Amino acid sequence: MAACPVIGYYILEGDLSTATALLFVAGVSDLVDGWLARRFNMGSVLGSILDPAADKLLMTTMVITLAMRDMLPLPLAIIILGRDVALSLAAFYFRYASLPPPKTFARYWDFSIPSASVHPTAISKYNTFLQLLLVGSTTIAPLLPFELGTAVTGMQWLVAGTTIASGLSYVGTGSRAAVKYVK
Template identity: 35%
Template structure:
């Protein structure tokens, strides 16, 4: 168990803390823990790359931690009423579709290579930024209209574009005659 993997596991354990904080209207705590989770993501990635500590387990745990964190925050903020439910449904549905497609490809013996698309990386940045700004606005009581609508629109467009491109890639992959390794 490498140090980056331990840090990633700690990030996963922070998810229920953030959800509890949001549900308890402890937005300062939710924001602080979100920032800690974000820093831990950068630190584990830096350590894995810089000190050659990357592992197969880490390659699976890191995106799982990111998805668990973002999906949980969006669901909690949606239930709390801080973000519209349609954006929660969009963000969560995208991740469910991607995970479902990966599982189907494994079951059918044609595993999809796990390589994030550039639009997916931009989508993640937009989703994280939107969640961070919503939590900060709730924690520190500032209004950020109309920027909230602009950022939410960017999240929606990038989420739709990302899932569409993944679907195209997955359909292309599944249509080839090659079997997975």
């Protein structure tokens, strides 16, 4: 989480070498952290909240700063950020709807009271991977001695499609598999 504003700063300053290096370190540390938590059964409620929050903060930072530098099309940035905002609002709703009475502000934010769990859909997992691949490729492309323009453009269209499909997978019949109410 701490690296996000620094990465964003370097992208806005045009120092893509430093931004790419920090993005790589952030990605590797996230993978190691996840592996350690699974390997040594060190998962926690706080970790289950902070890990996806850190991922979303990184993706939001990357999308906004790359769009500000005209390295990512604005319509694609709106699709990516719009899906995330919609899913965040849905998560707040599911938490409230599933919280056992009494529904107070303090109990809403007390995560020791489980009420619902959200499980990523398969398309959402692919979408997250493709989004990370896109922002990484977009950041590193200007540093390479060869052109990635067509590949990056194709990846932008693919990410737009998977982002829309991912968002739709959480509504309607797909939401039954993604959101489980805890009794």
